[in-house]
Amino acid sequence: MAEATLTWPKNYNEVPKAAFIRADLYADEIQRIFHGAEWHPIAHESELPNPGDFKTMRLAGIPLLISRDEADVVRVFYNACSHRSNQLETAVMGNKTEFECPYHRWLFNAKGDLVGCPNPREFLPGFDKADYPLGQPRFELFYGLIFVTFSSETEPLETFLGEAGETLRELMAGDGRLKLLGYQKVRYDSNWKGYNDNDGYHAPLLHAAFKMLNWQGGKGRQYTCTRRGHVCFESALSVASGPSVLKDKDLIAFKGQDPSVGSRIVQLFPTFVSTKHLDIINLRFATPIDAETTEVHYAYFAHQDDDDEMLRHRLRQSSNLLGPCGLISMEDASIFHRIHIGSHTPGNAIFQKGVRDPSKLESEFLQNDESGNLPRWEYYRSVMGFERAEA
Amino acid sequence: MTDSIDGLEMALDRLLLADANALDSKDMKGWLANYAEENEASYYCRATENTEHNLELGFMFDDCRARLEDRVTYVNEIWAGTFQDYRTRHFVQRVSHWQVDASTAEAISNFSVFMTPMDTGVTQVLAVGRYLDRLRLSDAGDAKLLSRRAELDTSVLPRYLVYPI
Incomplete structure (x- = not known):
């Protein structure tokens, strides 16, 4: 594989704009990151609550099928027939306990076993159905959140998550x-890193709504963890005060418990962002489509113990x-x-807010610091094998 | 009250076109004026994919008159100057309708919406789908939207939405 090179600036707070736009880097990122030793959340098991429920999607091009069998066991498969790799299931979601490939009528159960195929006498001598189950990537569940990895070298999920696991658990109720509750799906005209760099973190200055609603941010912390620089935000929930320009104030009402840490964001390398804000629980499953496009599936959830009123409110x-059409x-x-x-211009993006010393990386930040993104950039640089310029 | 079939069709189409015109003119007050005054007047914009799986969540969920009025405030005041603006053209076609009672009708219409961002000038399809409308008919023969569900075939939007569909 030809390796793309890019010289990285010596200061930790500078990111070459070329990293966002070069197509040759993109091909390398897919190999090293998306098909490499990282864990990727692809669904929460509550998206397929009943026996036989399934969901399909593509992660960096790889077609995946998640199914729940009759015994309530959730598994992840490649969504491709084990014979000639014809796409097995075409529906985005549904309920089936068997999946039949229409090409040569190979039939699989929800455990992935090949349970039927016509005319096996004409196949290779010694053909055995047991040798042809659906292929599977490695997968693990964390409080129902389903992660996959396409590398045998990825460390256990718990290690990958580190301290972020606790915040993520809290975020998922x-x-x-x-x-x-449902999905909002959208494609953004942005490289996956441009999406990721600005979704978890974004300047409150951007949000005119906060000002118009007299909505001050609550006190909180931002921290990064693990060598990948996962970013977590935990903050007190603030509720808009003063006269509101909104006639339906329920939009920004908080009806849940525990406002002391009522707002959480967990952003995992490379693309996952999740948030709990007010009474919203939102997991954002994102995948690169190409160097210029990122597709994000915003999945929203209630809690199983919610009464009808709370469900309606959520x-x-x-x-x-909060989504691609959301007020804030x-x-x-x-x-x-x-x-x-804007990244199609020369030079580096220079991070400022919260950067105290550009020659050091920190792990604790103020809530609105943009420097929380820098440990993740350092990990990206290292996994891509880019040399940092000498001081 | 609208008693002739022709009169009803004319009233429904006048409303359908008035709404397309208001949206394409970015006239949010004109958009609101197409809705009935009743508190339960509503507008939903949602992927059909969600609806088919009994998932109520939408891109826009304005289930009462207050939320419709708030949407005018979002676009005209809160979001002003924060986004890359785009032109839209709505193409609408009524495909089915029926009268429920003297003051209520229902209609299904197809829509396709083209979008042209002001910065690139390159036109693309923003969304395609159906309007499922419930309409209030006045004694004068006018129709107003009591409920509109914009059900999108487009389950993956090519862009964030500022204006209703």
Whole structure:
């Protein structure tokens, strides 16, 4: 494999803009990161709550099928027939306990076993169905959140998550017993790193809504953990005060428990962002489509113990507040596009806010510091094998 | 009240076109004026994929008149100047309708919406789908939207949405 090279600036707070746009780097990123030794969240098991439920998607091109069998066991498969690799299931979600490939009528059960194929006498001598189950990537569950990796060298998921695991558990209502409310899916005209660099973190200055609603940010912390620089935010929930320009104030009401740490964000390398804000529980499954495009599936959840009133409230709040059309986040989406366009200019993006010493990396930050992204960039640099310029 | 079939069709199409015109003109107050005054007047924009799996969550979920009025505030005041603006053109075509009672009708219409971002000038399809409308008919023969569900075939949007579909 031809290796793309890029000289990295000596200061930790500088990122070459070329990293966002070079197509030759993109091919290398897919190999080293998306098909390499990283864990990628692809679904929460509550998206397939009943026996026979399944979900399909593609992660960096790789087609995946997640199914729940009759005994309630969730498994991840490659969504490709074990014979000639014809795409097995075409529906995005549904309920089936058997999957039949229409090409040569190979039939698989929800455990991935090949249970039927016509005319096996005409196959290779010694053909045995037991040798042809559906292929599987490695996968692990964390409070119902399903992760896959395509490398045998990836460390255990718990190690990968590190301290972020605890924040992620809290974000998923503390126990991961979620109930799916639905999806908002969108493609952004942005490299995956431009999306990732600006989704978890973004400047409150951007949000005109905060100012108009007299909505001050709560006190909180931002920390990074593991060598990958996963970023976690934990902050007190603040509720808009003063006269509101909104006629339906329920949009920004908090009806849940524990406002002391009512707002959480967990951002995992390379692309996953999740947030719990007010009564919204939102897991964002993102995948690169090409060097210029990132597809994000915003999945929203309630808790299984919610009463009808709370369920309704979460539905009303989730639909209108945080997604690609949400009151306080629509303009984030615009930033992903504009960062991508602006990165087609020479030089480096220079991070400022929260950077005290550009020759050092830190792991504790103030809530609105942009420097929380820097440990992740350092990991990206190292996994891509780029040399840092001498001091 | 609208008693002739022709009169009903005319009222429905006048409303359908008035809404397309308001949206493409970015006239949010004009958009709101197409909705009935009742508190339960509603607008939903949602991927059909969600609907088919009994998932109520949408891109926009304005289930009462107050939320419709708030959407005018989002676009005209809160979001002003924060996004890359784009032009839209809605193409709408009523495909089915029926009268429920003297003051209520329902209609299904196809829509396709083209989008042209102001910065690139390159036109693409923003969304395709169906409007499922419930309409209030006035004695004067006008129709207003009591409920509109914009059900999108486009389950993956090519862009964030600022304006309703």
